[in-house]
Amino acid sequence: MSTAAPAATASTLGMIGAQSRAMVIAYWRVPAFAIFSLVLPIMFFTFFGLPHAREKLANGTSVGAYLLGSFGAYAVSSVMVFNFGIGQATARAQKIDLLQRATPLPPFVTIVANVINALSFALVSLLVLFAFVFVAGGVRLSAATWVTLTVRLLFGALPMIGLGMAIGYSSGVNAAPALANLIYLPMSFASGLFIPLNQMPDFVQRIGPFLPTYHYGQLAWNTVGGADESVTRAVLWLAGWTLVLFAVALRAYRLEATRKFA
Numbered sequence: 608m609s610t611a612a613p614a615a616t617a618s619t620l621g622m623i624g625a626q627s628r629a630m631v632i633a634y635w636r637v638p639a640f641a642i643f644s645l646v647l648p649i650m651f652f653t654f655f656g657l658p659h660a661r662e663k664l665a666n667g668t669s670v671g672a673y674l675l676g677s678f679g680a681y682a683v684s685s686v687m688v689f690n691f692g693i694g695q696a697t698a699r700a701q702k703i704d705l706l707q708r709a710t711p712l713p714p715f716v717t718i719v720a721n722v723i724n725a726l727s728f729a730l731v732s733l734l735v736l737f738a739f740v741f742v743a744g745g746v747r748l749s750a751a752t753w754v755t756l757t758v759r760l761l762f763g764a765l766p767m768i769g770l771g772m773a774i775g776y777s778s779g780v781n782a783a784p785a786l787a788n789l790i791y792l793p794m795s796f797a798s799g800l801f802i803p804l805n806q807m808p809d810f811v812q813r814i815g816p817f818l819p820t821y822h823y824g825q826l827a828w829n830t831v832g833g834a835d836e837s838v839t840r841a842v843l844w845l846a847g848w849t850l851v852l853f854a855v856a857l858r859a860y861r862l863e864a865t866r867k868f869a
Contacts (some may be wrong), residue, residue, distance in 0.1 A: 622712065631727055634694070643689070644728050648682035648736045651779060652744070655801060660744035668832030671746040675736070676756065676827035677800045682736055683729040683760045684823060687767035688774070688791045689784075690725040695775025696783035705867070707862035726761055733757055748831065756830040763826045765820040766845055769852030776859035794820050819848035 652674060660671030671724065698704060707717060737753065740746045748756070770790070778786050796803060797811050798821035804812055815821045822844040828834035 610611075611860050616842075619713075619716070621812055622716045623723070625718050625808065626712070626716055626729075627723040630720050630724040634690075634724065634728065644682075644686050644732045645735050647685070648732060649739045650676045651681065651801070652678045652736065652740060657744055660740075660746065666832060669746065671740060671744040672831040673828065673833045675740050675744075675746055676831045676833070677824060679733055679736060679756065679760050680820070680824050680827045681795060681800050682732045683764045684767040684795075684820060685791065686729040687725050687764050688771045688787055690728065690766060691721060692778075692787040693780075693783045695721070695772065696778055696780045699775070699863070700780035708867075718772075725768065725771075729761060729764065730757070731778035733760060745832025751784060752830060756827060759830055763823050763842075763845055766823070766848040766852050769849060769856045770819075772856035773852060773859050776856060776863050794818050797821075798824055800824050819845060819852070822848070 608645070622842060655673035656671060656678070657768065660669070660674070662669060662670045664673060707714075771787075774783055774787050774790070797807070797815050798818050799807070800820060804815045804821070807815070821835070822841040825834045825836050825841040826838065829836075829838050834841075
């Protein structure tokens with residue numbers, strides 16, 4: 608009994624590693640996905656932030672640093688939503704789930720590998736954005752702040768993983784892109800990621816603080832300056848949204864599994 612557990616653990620980790628590697632290679636072979644993940648955050652910073660990057664907010668925070676938090680949050684959360692949403696819907700349409708069902712591969716291995724894949728792409732997207740903002744925008748942060756921002760952006764995006772999974776398991780390959788955009792883009796605008804919330808219409812300002820992307824943005828802005836709520840409050844909201852969205856995703860997954868395999 609004492610030697611069985613380590614062997615099983617090593618086998619599971621090996622499967623996760625192999626599956627993650629295969630998924631990363633598959634996504635890198637789709638140029639449109641790589642361009643979407645890497646170029647769009649830079650493009651948005653160029654349009655919205657670059658002309659004012661060296662200006663200061665009323666609290667002394669540079670506009671460039673503030674918008675780095677905004678578009679860093681966009682970069683990571685968009686990968687999570689579109690990676691899981693469109694990627695999972697595409698895999699279902701290609702019957703990859705049926706193929707995996709016929710193999711000894713446990714379903715949770717695929718899910719964990721998807722999470723690792725999304726985090727890997729999100730990290731690359733962040734590093735590319737950071738380099739551009741540093742060089743073109745003149746944003747200077749301490750080493751500790753860069754690291755803290757990266758960690759908060761990656762692990763604060765858990766609710767977005769749940770949202771992506773829910774979209775991926777509840778919609779078809781043709782509907783997933785439209786559904787992801789219909790949900791995610793208005794939510795991002797209403798949370799102040801593109802335009803400060805206090806410049807939005809009154810009804811949007813009332814809705815924004817209830818959205819997961821709003822508190823995700825607050826987590827980033829707390830790192831660089833300009834947040835309207837504490838880290839503790841943002842984390843609690845994000846934890847609540849994580850439970851809700853993963854519950855929705857699990858429900859969609861079970862309905863899909865019942866329909867196909869029951």
